[in-house]
Amino acid sequence: MYEKFKISISEFDLNNHLTVLKNIYPFLKEVNSQSLQQASKNLNSAYNKFFKGSAGFPKKKSKKNPVQSFQIPQHYRIEGKKIWIPKVGWTKIKLHRDMIQGNMKTATISRTPTGKYYIGIIVENDLEYPEKQEFTHATMIGVDVGNITFATLSTGEKIDHPKFLKSSLQILKCLQKRVSRKVIGSNNRRKVVKRLAKVHELISNQRNDFQHKVSKKLVSENQAIAVETLNIKGMMSNHHRAQSTGDSAWYSFVLKLIYKAELFGKTIFKINQWLPLSKICNICGYKHPNLTESIREWQCPDCKTIHDRDVNAAINIKNLYFHRRNGG
Numbered sequence: 001m002y003e004k005f006k007i008s009i010s011e012f013d014l015n016n017h018l019t020v021l022k023n024i025y026p027f028l029k030e031v032n033s034q035s036l037q038q039a040s041k042n043l044n045s046a047y048n049k050f051f052k053g054s055a056g057f058p059k060k061k062s063k064k065n066p067v068q069s070f071q072i073p074q075h076y077r078i079e080g081k082k083i084w085i086p087k088v089g090w091t092k093i094k095l096h097r098d099m100i101q102g103n104m105k106t107a108t109i110s111r112t113p114t115g116k117y118y119i120g121i122i123v124e125n126d127l128e129y130p131e132k133q134e135f136t137h138a139t140m141i142g143v144d145v146g147n148i149t150f151a152t153l154s155t156g157e158k159i160d161h162p163k164f165l166k167s168s169l170q171i172l173k174c175l176q177k178r179v180s181r182k183v184i185g186s187n188n189r190r191k192v193v194k195r196l197a198k199v200h201e202l203i204s205n206q207r208n209d210f211q212h213k214v215s216k217k218l219v220s221e222n223q224a225i226a227v228e229t230l231n232i233k234g235m236m237s238n239h240h241r242a243q244s245t246g247d248s249a250w251y252s253f254v255l256k257l258i259y260k261a262e263l264f265g266k267t268i269f270k271i272n273q274w275l276p277l278s279k280i281c282n283i284c285g286y287k288h289p290n291l292t293e294s295i296r297e298w299q300c301p302d303c304k305t306i307h308d309r310d311v312n313a314a315i316n317i318k319n320l321y322f323h324r325r326n327g328g
Contacts, residue, residue: 008047014040031070032086038071038106066197069110076107083119085109093119100125113197130265135223140267142318143218143227144277144310145253147244151214152310154318159214164206165247168199175199207249215256224267226321227254228313231273269321277313277320281305 001007009017015037022028028036049055077084083093102125110118142154150161175196182189218225235245254270261268271277279288281300288298291309299306 011044034073038073072107129262133265137322140224141222142314144314145250152314154314164203211253219260226269226317229270229273271317277316278309282315
């Protein structure tokens with residue numbers, strides 16, 4: 001309509017048009033009406049963001065997407081270990097955690113490629129985030145992330161990179177070859193595709209578990225954390241680094257740090273990614289003129305301090321944040 005007549009269709013108009021669409025596509029009658037209205041709401045929101053310039057043009061959903069999902073805004077309820085889903089009925093569930101007391105909002109039902117179903121429920125309550133705790137230079141740390149070491153702390157501690165993808169790469173290649181050899185649409189191909197999906201799911205679960213443990217440890221042991229932001233998109237465009245960068249998943253790690261810090265009243269600060277933090281001596285401020293990535297240690301010619309490049313960067317991250325906070 002917009003392309004031909006420059007007419008925008010509102011969310012209200014879309015919802016009214018659903019009755020016509022149900023006659024054209026009978027399968028829409030099998031779905032809860034509130035879920036259809038939620039889909040039109042999401043569509044309207046996506047177009048609004050596009051026209052405001054805050055997002056790209058909306059993409060159609062595909063059956064080939066790894067995760068399939070839909071939303072239920074209302075008319076669902078939980079009793080014990082089962083949930084009532086409109087147009088489905090009572091379904092047994094396993095609660096991963098106790099339900100928080102509050103006003104239950106939208107429920108999102110998703111299916112993974114391995115055939116597992118999950119329900120995520122938004123619960124609105126009156127709880128507020130705790131106030132940010134005061135911190136000093138001694139009660140904060142700097143964190144430098146990298147491909148060789150997952151994270152290096154300003155204390156000198158290094159957290160090794162687990163490299164879950166690399167350790168499972170051979171079996172992934174083997175299963176991918178089997179998939180390519182099977183006849184499309186055959187049962188044997190579906191079986192191998194499911195096995196391949198299970199390996200990918202295992203890698204994802206291992207990575208999430210590792211990041212949750214590390215982020216919880218850092219947030220619980222420190223009052224403030226300074227971390228460097230990275231140009232993930234640029235690093236992924238480099239085919240020499242793309243695989244290790246994707247395996248690191250630094251973006252999701254920083255997100256875990258941020259929301260855990262909010263829950264516990266801690267502070268997270270992100271440092272500009274373009275600063276030469278590895279090249280600057282944290283003692284006297286000397287800048288190394290030609291520090292390549294192959295050089296893991298270097299000695300400052302002014303103060304004679306021998307630096308581990310990652311530990312030095314982590315200390316600089318910490319100092320930069322603390323000095324900025326205090327107007328230095």
